[in-house]
Amino acid sequence: MTSKISLTRYLVEQQRVDGKIPAQLRLLLEVVARACKSISQAVNKGALGGVLGTAGSENVQGEVQKKLDIISNEVLIEANEWGGHLAAMASEEMDTIHLVPSRYPQGEYLLMFDPLDGSSNIDVNVSIGTIFSVMKKPDDHPGVSEADFLQPGSQQVAAGYCVYGPQTTLVLTVGDGVAMFTLDREQGSFVLTQENVQIPADTKEFAINMSNMRHWDAPVKRYIDECLAGKEGPRGKDFNMRWIASMVADVHRILTRGGVFMYPWDKREPEKAGKLRLMYEANPMAWLVEQAGGAATNGRQRILDLQPTKLHERVAVFLGSKNEVDRVTSYHAAEKT
Numbered sequence: 154m155t156s157k158i159s160l161t162r163y164l165v166e167q168q169r170v171d172g173k174i175p176a177q178l179r180l181l182l183e184v185v186a187r188a189c190k191s192i193s194q195a196v197n198k199g200a201l202g203g204v205l206g207t208a209g210s211e212n213v214q215g216e217v218q219k220k221l222d223i224i225s226n227e228v229l230i231e232a233n234e235w236g237g238h239l240a241a242m243a244s245e246e247m248d249t250i251h252l253v254p255s256r257y258p259q260g261e262y263l264l265m266f267d268p269l270d271g272s273s274n275i276d277v278n279v280s281i282g283t284i285f286s287v288m289k290k291p292d293d294h295p296g297v298s299e300a301d302f303l304q305p306g307s308q309q310v311a312a313g314y315c316v317y318g319p320q321t322t323l324v325l326t327v328g329d330g331v332a333m334f335t336l337d338r339e340q341g342s343f344v345l346t347q348e349n350v351q352i353p354a355d356t357k358e359f360a361i362n363m364s365n366m367r368h369w370d371a372p373v374k375r376y377i378d379e380c381l382a383g384k385e386g387p388r389g390k391d392f393n394m395r396w397i398a399s400m401v402a403d404v405h406r407i408l409t410r411g412g413v414f415m416y417p418w419d420k421r422e423p424e425k426a427g428k429l430r431l432m433y434e435a436n437p438m439a440w441l442v443e444q445a446g447g448a449a450t451n452g453r454q455r456i457l458d459l460q461p462t463k464l465h466e467r468v469a470v471f472l473g474s475k476n477e478v479d480r481v482t483s484y485h486a487a488e489k490t
């Protein structure tokens with residue numbers, strides 16, 4: 154019988170045996186995982202825990218906050234601020250960065266998160282999740298400011314998400330492939346359930362919110378029209394569609410069985426590059442997908458190469474099976490600018 158490998162043991166091996174991560178990063182990731190466990194418990198209680206419904210406030214992006222958005226944000230901050238690994242945190246639910254209070258030891262990492270992704274699915278009992286990204290604070294100056302966070306996604310040192318669905322699964326990369334850990338509720342620990350996750354290069358499944366079709370740009374319309382034309386069309390095969398409206402759950406499906414996920418720019422709010430946020434949604438997911446052999450672009454450039462200009466920057470996202478992402482990206486390049 155093979156013994157179960159816990160997240161802690163996996164991280165210790167990454168640190169000690171393979172020398173892939175420093176001790177401080179290992180400890181930071183263990184704290185994030187513990188916070189996800191607490192969020193998972195709150196999510197599970199649902200109406201019994203009084204955690205459903207709206208909180209009666211809005212976040213910096215003008216979105217209505219759910220009670221669980223706020224609870225998850227607080228759990229992540231409280232768990233992380235005294236550990237000594239972090240310099241500061243940034244979240245979808247906070248206007249600006251959260252410095253580690255001076256009474257606590259200061260660390261060298263920056264943690265960004267979407268504390269609860271897929272908020273519209275909370276009250277209807279559909280999978281939701283937490284997305285996180287870790288970078289190092291530039292060490293050429295004392296203190297920490299918002300500008301320190303504005304590094305391209307290629308600078309991430311760890312990224313992952315935890316999906317709260319029929320199972321609670323934590324998915325992680327530290328730049329050495331993608332590993333999945335399932336929460337064993339009896340033991341109270343995350344157990345390694347898949348290593349070296351690989352996304353097939355080809356797929357017959359796409360994910361996009363089709364209700365926005367009339368607002369799309371020509372390259373996106375062309376790509377989807379060709380998928381919809383099925384066997385008789387230029388692609389010569391039938392496609393299936395899925396849209397969960399929780400990026401975490403849609404990306405988890407793609408890491409599990411392939412597919413392409415798209416949230417493009419559209420004409421509804423033309424001044425915004427897209428709906429999803431670069432720093433704590435697109436970057437961590439793009440790195441996970443690349444680490445699993447897939448691709449991630451904004452239609453024109455690799456997401457991980459984008460230089461952010463502000464904390465809550467938005468971005469168009471095309472990610473998943475490599476050949477499909479390459480195809481829809483090439484349709485953008487073919488379009489006259």
Ligand SMILES: O=P(O)(O)OC[C@H]1O[C@](O)(COP(=O)(O)O)[C@@H](O)[C@@H]1O
Binds near residue numbers: 270
């Ligand atoms: O409702 P839409 O427009 O289809 O958007 C769904 C997308 O919005 C998001 O819910 C945004 O995340 P938040 O819930 O964290 O704001 C994504 O998870 C998802 O892919």
Ligand SMILES: [Mg+2]
Binds near residue numbers: 267269270271400434
């Ligand atoms: Mg989100």
Ligand SMILES: [Mg+2]
Binds near residue numbers: 267269270
């Ligand atoms: Mg959110």
